[in-house]
Each structure stands twice: as C-alpha cells, then as structure tokens.
Amino acid sequence: MTNHYYSENPDTAHDFEEWPFELKGKIFRFVTDSGVFSRETVDYGSRVLIDAFDWEELPSEGKILDVGCGYGPIGLAIAFESQRMVEMVDINSRAVELAQGNAKRNQIKNVEIHQSNIYEDVQEEGYAAIVSNPPIRAGKKVVHEILTEAYPRLKTGGTLTIVIQKKQGAPSAQKKMLETFGNAEIITKDKGYYIIKSVKE
DSSP: OOOSTTSSSOOSOOOOEEEEEEETTEEEEEEEOTTSTTOSSOOHHHHHHHHHOOGGGSOSSSOEEEESOTTSHHHHHHHHHHOSOEEEEESOHHHHHHHHHHHHHTTOOSEEEEEOSTTTTOOOOOEEEEEEOOOGGGOHHHHHHHHHTTGGGEEEEEEEEEEEEGGGTHHHHHHHHHHHHSOOEEEEEETTEEEEEEEOO
16 A cells, blocks of 8 residues: 555645645645645644744754654744744655645745655754654554654754644653653643653753
8 A cells, every 4th residue: 555645655646736724824825635644724733733832942053853744834834933944854755745845835945855754864963853743544653763763863952742632642652752751741732632742851
C-alpha cells in the first residue's frame, strides 16, 4: 500500500484543491492534493497546536523543526508569526512539494522544506524547538521515535510540542516524553486534543 498520507510516494491520482484559511491573523491560501493528510481543511489538532505554541519562550538561537509537516500549515504559520527559520520535513514527497508551493504562494521565505523519514535526513542538532502533529496511523513505533529522537536534537532550553488525541494515545505519548525529557506538561486540552510539551533541561 502506498496510498497512506505517511507513504513516501503516494500513487493516487492527483486531485488538487485550493482554499483559504486564517492562521495567526493571516489569510493563507493552501493547495492540497489526494494522498496527503487533512486535504480539505486545516485539521483541528493542527489549529490547536498552532495556537498553543509559544515561540517567545524559546532559546534565542536555533531553528524550529516541524516533523511531519504535511502540506505545511503548522510550519508556515509558525514561520509567519515568529519570523524565525523553520525547517519542515515529511516522508511524503507529495506533501513536501505542496508545502514548498504553499510557502511560495504565501510569501513565507524563512523556511527550509525537504523530504525526510522522521529525522533520517535532518542533519542538524541544536534546534530551539521541535513541533509535530504525529502520524498516528503510522503506528506507535513511529510516533515514539519522533518523541524520543527529538531530545538529542534540541538545545538546552529547547522544547518538543506535539498534538495528539486522548483516544489516539495521548497518555502513552506523555509517558514516553516524561521518560525521555524528565518532564511532560499538558498545556492545552481542546475537544479531546492534548497539546503536550517537554523542555530539554
């Protein structure tokens, strides 16, 4: 099967859509396609994460990394609001191309968008923050790798912030983050979505 949104190269027929959506006071225009996550609107979990993420508390140096960026709403909204450099990665080549196009379409220049299977092609360490709306359907092993492997890539004081539904594994994700970081705070709960944050101390 190569037609999940977490597939490397989805082979479903293209079916492009374009629509506006307001994030952080900016009307974005997103182009989406078949074979990517939440193609008809910015999913509720991503919206809750974008609203909860506090870039002002981060270390002053270091990029922000969006893992599993899809067609780009989280990373582009954070890049727009913070004006910091945001690196955005996804295993799905179709999603990466859409995110690159959406960055240009919305004149967001402070981004680097490329394909990577989780952190496989992420070369740097010392990120100020890592954010993720993890691909729950890819399984717990993938989700937990996003959480545990964030730790060595963050600078001291850097944060990992994720969104995950309670019924889709928020308690086990929080436990894994607590094991990895020594802290894991639920900073927002909204309609069953939990925003969980860990700080590298």
